[in-house]
Amino acid sequence: MICKYVFGKPIETGAVVADVAQCTQPLSLMQVEQGPAGVVLSCQMGPKDVVYGLGEQVRGINKRGFSYISYAIDGPIHTENRHSLYGGHNFLIVSRAQKQPFGIFVDNPGKVVFDVGEARMDRLEIQAGSDCVIYTIEEEGLKEVAKSFRRLVGQSYAAPKWAFGYQQSRWGYQNEADVRAVVDGYHGNGIPLDAVYLDIDYMDHYKDFTVDQEKFPDFAGFVGSMKARGVRLVPIIDAGVKIEKGYPVYEEGVANNYFCKDEDGTDFVGAVWPGKSHFPDVLNTAAREWFGGKYQWLMDQGIEGFWNDMNEPALFYSEKRLKQTMDEVLAMKDQNLDIHSYWQLIEKIDGLCNHPQDYKSFYHNKDGERICHDDVHNLYGFYMTKAAADAFCKIAPHKRTLLFSRSSYIGMHRYGGIWTGDNASWWSHLLLSIQQMPSLNMCGILYTGSDIGGFGNDTTQDLLLRWLEFGIFTPLMRNHAAADTREQEAYHFDRIEDFRNIIRIRYGLLPYLYSEFMKAVLNDEMYFRPLAFDFPDDAHAAKVEDQLMVGESIMIAPVYTQNATGRYVYLPQDMLMVCMKSLEGRQCQVMEKGHHYVDIALNEVVFFVRKGHMLPLAVLDSGLTSTADMEDCEYEWIGYTDNAAEYILYDDDGMTTDYTPRSEWKKTVRTKEELAWG
Numbered sequence: 269m270i271c272k273y274v275f276g277k278p279i280e281t282g283a284v285v286a287d288v289a290q291c292t293q294p295l296s297l298m299q300v301e302q303g304p305a306g307v308v309l310s311c312q313m314g315p316k317d318v319v320y321g322l323g324e325q326v327r328g329i330n331k332r333g334f335s336y337i338s339y340a341i342d343g344p345i346h347t348e349n350r351h352s353l354y355g356g357h358n359f360l361i362v363s364r365a366q367k368q369p370f371g372i373f374v375d376n377p378g379k380v381v382f383d384v385g386e387a388r389m390d391r392l393e394i395q396a397g398s399d400c401v402i403y404t405i406e407e408e409g410l411k412e413v414a415k416s417f418r419r420l421v422g423q424s425y426a427a428p429k430w431a432f433g434y435q436q437s438r439w440g441y442q443n444e445a446d447v448r449a450v451v452d453g454y455h456g457n458g459i460p461l462d463a464v465y466l467d468i469d470y471m472d473h474y475k476d477f478t479v480d481q482e483k484f485p486d487f488a489g490f491v492g493s494m495k496a497r498g499v500r501l502v503p504i505i506d507a508g509v510k511i512e513k514g515y516p517v518y519e520e521g522v523a524n525n526y527f528c529k530d531e532d533g534t535d536f537v538g539a540v541w542p543g544k545s546h547f548p549d550v551l552n553t554a555a556r557e558w559f560g561g562k563y564q565w566l567m568d569q570g571i572e573g574f575w576n577d578m579n580e581p582a583l584f585y586s587e588k589r590l591k592q593t594m595d596e597v598l599a600m601k602d603q604n605l606d607i608h609s610y611w612q613l614i615e616k617i618d619g620l621c622n623h624p625q626d627y628k629s630f631y632h633n634k635d636g637e638r639i640c641h642d643d644v645h646n647l648y649g650f651y652m653t654k655a656a657a658d659a660f661c662k663i664a665p666h667k668r669t670l671l672f673s674r675s676s677y678i679g680m681h682r683y684g685g686i687w688t689g690d691n692a693s694w695w696s697h698l699l700l701s702i703q704q705m706p707s708l709n710m711c712g713i714l715y716t717g718s719d720i721g722g723f724g725n726d727t728t729q730d731l732l733l734r735w736l737e738f739g740i741f742t743p744l745m746r747n748h749a750a751a752d753t754r755e756q757e758a759y760h761f762d763r764i765e766d767f768r769n770i771i772r773i774r775y776g777l778l779p780y781l782y783s784e785f786m787k788a789v790l791n792d793e794m795y796f797r798p799l800a801f802d803f804p805d806d807a808h809a810a811k812v813e814d815q816l817m818v819g820e821s822i823m824i825a826p827v828y829t830q831n832a833t834g835r836y837v838y839l840p841q842d843m844l845m846v847c848m849k850s851l852e853g854r855q856c857q858v859m860e861k862g863h864h865y866v867d868i869a870l871n872e873v874v875f876f877v878r879k880g881h882m883l884p885l886a887v888l889d890s891g892l893t894s895t896a897d898m899e900d901c902e903y904e905w906i907g908y909t910d911n912a913a914e915y916i917l918y919d920d921d922g923m924t925t926d927y928t929p930r931s932e933w934k935k936t937v938r939t940k941e942e943l944a945w946g
């Protein structure tokens with residue numbers, strides 16, 4: 269049951285698609301207070317209650333014990349003390365002992381604070397803002413609450429099938445030769461690869477919708493030649509538009525008032541990669557259509573996928589703040605700085621970027637209504653992505669174009685996926701990535717993954733291997749690294765065969781992963797789930813923070829600590845452990861419900877098949893280079909049953925948006941003997 273409560277005069281965000289009447293009864297699931305701080309919702313949490321959700325955030329699957337602030341921020345250091353990352357995902361589910369679970373969605377695109385037991389361990393408090401719509405959802409189980417929420421916010425985006433292949437990225441590929449070297453490096457070593465990303469270096473002076481002619485003299489020809497090798501190029505698009513006379517995007521934006529405005533009505537100036545920039549007013553329909561239309565120029569050259577970045581939007585500085593800060597800093601030049609004034613100096617410089625006051629200083633024209641950016645801050649990435657997605661519907665109707673964003677708000681999942689931003693090559697970030705996946709899925713974001721190997725800092729061979737062993741299960745499987753970090757492409761490491769084997773296992777699992785992803789899209793379900801969602805009566809399942817259910821048949825338990833040669837795994841039922849060092853070689857062992865220590869070698873993929881379930885494994889040619897080579901491949905079946913198991917394999921053309929299964933969904937039944945795992 270979904271109930272809707274309206275407070276103040278909320279801004280229409282576009283998060284919700286279902287028609288829900290306003291509830292006539294007062295909100296009773298939580299206490300409601302309305303005061304100077306706006307609407308404050310609160311409730312007691314029992315010692316065993318678990319709080320799930322909040323999408324892209326730090327800390328665990330159970331969000332208890334900390335407070336989280338929905339206010340999108342370009343913050344690369346995803347440490348435990350951070351309260352905000354790049355998204356605003358104001359949905360959580362409270363799982364209560366002896367009572368039905370309930371969900372809460374706060375539809376307010378400004379700042380919202382969730383204190384999930386930080387101030388007081390037994391108290392959940394949500395500062396929802398003065399103008400907001402609150403939805404409460406009560407259903408019999410956790411899965412059902414999540415599903416009801418998804419019905420409320422609409423069907424998730426489905427990426428094209430090629431975007432489920434392995435993808436390589438790096439901030440620093442400069443030109444054709446760099447990209448070609450990556451494709452040669454992978455394919456030459458027998459490792460499949462479906463996409464290479466173009467980071468900001470492909471542009472002419474960081475100008476959106478331009479390509480540096482010296483680096484890519486025949487861009488369309490190059491895009492075509494890579495595609496002929498099964499590899500798509502995926503360029504980045506940034507939110508900020510360079511201020512430069514004669515640059516058409518800048519000129520058109522200024523002439524038509526398509527950019528966000530300062531208090532005094534002039535175009536707001538903030539700086540990003542190209543220096544001083546304007547920001548398309550993506551909340552304005554005309555501006556959004558205009559900006560979205562710009563993607564066509566790249567699509568006309570054969571591009572089939574994009575990543576939208578810096579759309580919190582990130583601000584290195586605002587023109588006004590830079591001036592003020594420089595004046596203040598210069599005034600300190602000849603001073604004898606003591607501890608206090610020295611810190612002030614540091615704070616001034618640090619405060620230049622993403623300053624809260626700057627977000628309060630510019631405005632949108634939301635189709636006639638002037639709105640301060642701060643009040644709709646979390647919508648910027650959503651509407652930048654909608655700009656592109658709406659344009660794709662016109663430019664390439666029915667075609668699935670790859671699209672994902674860094675910043676997002678609930679509702680954006682209908683238009684694209686996200687990646688989890690600038691993590692680091694830290695083991696703790698591998699765990700964080702595992703924990704973020706189900707929280708994101710709850711919010712509808714299914715096409716997602718983290719920068720495999722870690723974005724910032726130098727990766728290590730073992731970290732990359734372990735991260736890949738988890739990454740083979742994430743819909744977006746992209747290795748991405750920051751400029752000036754160690755080269756992170758798999759072929760730069762010793763024992764290339766380990767990388768080849770793991771990545772080939774991804775392709776082997778792809779029919780299952782794609783089938784489960786698409787079922788999650790079409791049925792409003794979660795692809796990644798915490799164990800308690802599938803085993804609600806198992807008290808221990810609710811405590812497991814580092815294992816996930818993936819689709820209907822398997823559970824994963826990734827290794828995320830350095831030098832570990834295995835790990836403890838909790839099995840909520842009897843399962844079949846499948847250990848693979850290569851796609852062709854595997855060992856299986858039935859394991860009983862309970863706790864186990866499992867050895868998992870550095871070059872080994874291990875997953876667990878649920879009793880009564882099975883999954884297909886594609887039989888692949890040793891020369892496989894990309895998903896393009898997987899048309900009509902044969903399957904083997906892995907499964908565990910006392911008598912017979914069945915699996916419905918969803919498949920479609922992977923290219924269009926009508927999601928018509930290629931043939932009828934293929935139900936396959938296998939007996940215990942046929943599934944022999946000995």
Ligand code: GLC
Nearest residue numbers: 439467468577674689690750
């Ligand atoms: C941002 C993105 C990162 C990208 C970099 C350069 O930090 O999050 O992925 O590589 O910008 O464009």
